[in-house]
Amino acid sequence: MDIDVFAAAHAREWKRLDDLVRRRRSLRGEEIDELVDLYQRVSTHLSVVRSSGQDPALVGRLSTQVARARSAVTGAHAPAWRDAAGFFTRVFPAVLYRLRWWWIGVSAGTVLLSTAVAVWMVTNPDVMHAVGTPEEMARYVEHDFANYYVENPAGSFAAQVWTNNAWVSAQAIIFGVAFGLPTLYVLAMNGVNLGFAAGMMIGHGRGEQFFGLILPHGLLEMTAVFVAGGVGLKLGWTIIAPGDRTRMRALGEEARAALAVVLGLVVVLFVSGLIEGFVTGWVHTTWLRIGIGVLAEALFLAYVFTVGRRAHQEGETGDIEDAPAAVPVG
Known part of the structure; x- marks a missing residue:
């Protein structure tokens, strides 16, 4: 897989996901659905990039993006005690x-x-x-x-x-x-x-x-x-x-x-x-x-x-x- 071609093909989706996450408190109904859909898609993109092992920097960037989107989708992070457990x-x-x-x-x-x-x-x-x-x-x-x-x-x-x-x-x-x-x-x-x-x-x-x-x-x-x-x-x-x-x-x-x-x-x-x-x-x-x-x-x-x-x-x-x-x- 050509990682540069893959990144260029999905750059618009990644940018759109960032935009929705930033505005998560003021999203309309259809935008919330779009956020969930993009979160699932970018999660798949992260798995693909990670399995290729070609670009650790891109893996880090997408990992952060997916984590932020997950927080926006679920609404709240688990309590600290649950993380420790x-x-x-x-x-x-x-x-x-x-x-x-x-x-x-x-x-x-x-x-x-x-x-x-x-x-x-x-x-x-x-x-x-x-x-x-x-x-x-x-x-x-x-x-x-x-x-x-x-x-x-x-x-x-x-x-x-x-x-x-x-x-x-x-x-x-x-x-x-x-x-x-x-x-x-x-x-x-x-x-x-x-x-x-x-x-x-x-x-x-x-x-x-x-x-x-x-x-x-x-x-x-x-x-x-x-x-x-x-x-x-x-x-x-x-x-x-x-x-x-x-x-x-x-x-x-x-x-x-x-x-x-x-x-x-x-x-x-x-x-x-x-x-x-x-x-x-x-x-x-x-x-x-x-x-x-x-x-x-x-x-x-x-x-x-x-x-x-x-x-x-x-x-x-x-x-x-x-x-x-x-x-x-x-």
């Missing part, structure tokens, strides 16, 4: 489910790396000694590690870790546009740091304390980071191998889905931050602390593999351009 019951879980193998793979790889680093430290005393002096190591395992969770007020500490983890996750996703290489670095550094902490604690006979303090918030927190890493790597791979889509179209679709993940993970990390701030250092019964963490992780996975699976099977891709909240501005 649609995002968390369809868009966010659908993209998590669609990209599940990416973040499951990242999870497995990072855990293996952390385990390898911890085993290396525990089985090689020279490595342990190279990390710090005996006094520094003793202070870390006997005081600093556990004190980290209680040295600040719970509320401010929860906000601090929430902000930090959200930033790490955002980096893991954003860096995907550089072919995923910086994303791999972020994931590797997190895995190595976790492995060092585990190795130091286990090597000094504090393994039970380590897992008792890490698991309550760490299960959900690290899953969120793994999700971000998987989405970032998928974004990078899309640039390398866009498939049967044009590279720009593929990148645009995956970037919009990645943005949905960023927004959704803010809430997930808020929950893990609350657990880290108010549970990890303050609930003194180990089984209860870990049980809260396991429950949070189980609910998240159930959310992905039930709500997300259903939304994905119904055709939801996680592309926020097609979400209910995609409405005109101005």
